[in-house]
Amino acid sequence: MNDNTSFSDEMLNAYLDGELEADERAQVLQALRQDEDLSRRVCELQKIHNMVQLAYQNTALPEGYETANASSPGKRNFAIAASVFLVLGAFFSGWIAHNFNQAQTLIELAQEVRNNQPIAADDHWRLVLHLSTDDKYRMNVALNEIDRLLADSKRTQQKVNVEILANGKGMNMLRADTSAYAGRIKSLQEKYDNLLFQACGNTIARMKKEHGLDIQLLPNTQIVPSALGQRIKRQKEGWTYIHI
């Protein structure tokens, strides 16, 4: 099964789109480690994926659509959320509010936030993304962008650590019984050891108390006592914080 030709284009596409079952995904991953030609095929498909997203992310909206700057909901929501939380963040870490409406992607936005922070002496970028919604679009954007950031940083040997902190509805992404992203998250965890998924202990306790749910999390998910506490801790430690 590890022969390059045994993987159809359909299967490689399904691999990229997170549509394969765990065993099939494992087969592709295993083959990717050994087969340069297969890696090249997947890389090309990934490039097309990024290019199509790039080509339409700033589609000009006609007059009368919500805001002139809102080329995509993700961009707008990320920008608004970050601006709001920056104001809160300023209280903890003295960040300077900035006009983020020009930021193109989640990571570019995070980079703008980082530019307004003191840079760590070792040039190590530590980023925490706080997810409190189960909006599929935002989750997809977040996972895609994180994948891209970590792949880039691996290639350029830039030191980066990313934590994805989930609470409230965002927990759906990390619950073994509800997550539509189990395969995707597993593959990201296998690819990057500098990516950590964290779940809010308070949310877990509340769901048990209010709904009698005994939540099982995806493998390798860390539980923190409280998402809010973790966020404040990380901000004090100089992490870049983005609420998505």
Add this chain to the structure above:
Amino acid sequence: MNPLKLYCLNKEFKHQLTNSRARLFRVAFSWSHQSDVADDLVQETMAKAIKYARQLRDKNAMESWLFGIMANCWRDYLRKQKPMDDIDDDLLSHNDTPEQHYERQDIVDLIQNTMSELPIGQRQVLSLVELEGFSYSEVAEILSIPVGTVMSRLSRARKQMAEKLLTQAQAKDHIKTLRRVV
């Protein structure tokens, strides 16, 4: 249903509808590549969504329901334009001459032009997966086609995009620009 609950549901429906507007436009634009056509499609989709709001039983399925309405509107539009053609096989002719086409330096234009040359069926699948992140089964539902067809169209679409874009990009030394975005 009690009036208060109905009011809240309506309010939430309208809120979601408004929130989806820009996203509908982006996908409509990726199908038509004409701003005015895309705008008309979105308006028509929203009008139909309001008219048939009662048909939406599961509010969690609103996204795919909306895009499904828009896919129907787009099908109707194409029928009016070219009543004899099967949209799956329809290759739109390109307005640019080859010289103009190759002279374009802007990578965004290049990608959009390449996308606009895809058969419509493939373009629809590609944009729903790439831009909206719908799963294959959701795309199948939106476009009323089997999942296998979604997979084969997506595969052909990406292959064609790769053949045209990556070759052209290398030929025109766009690869430097590409590296910055990948």
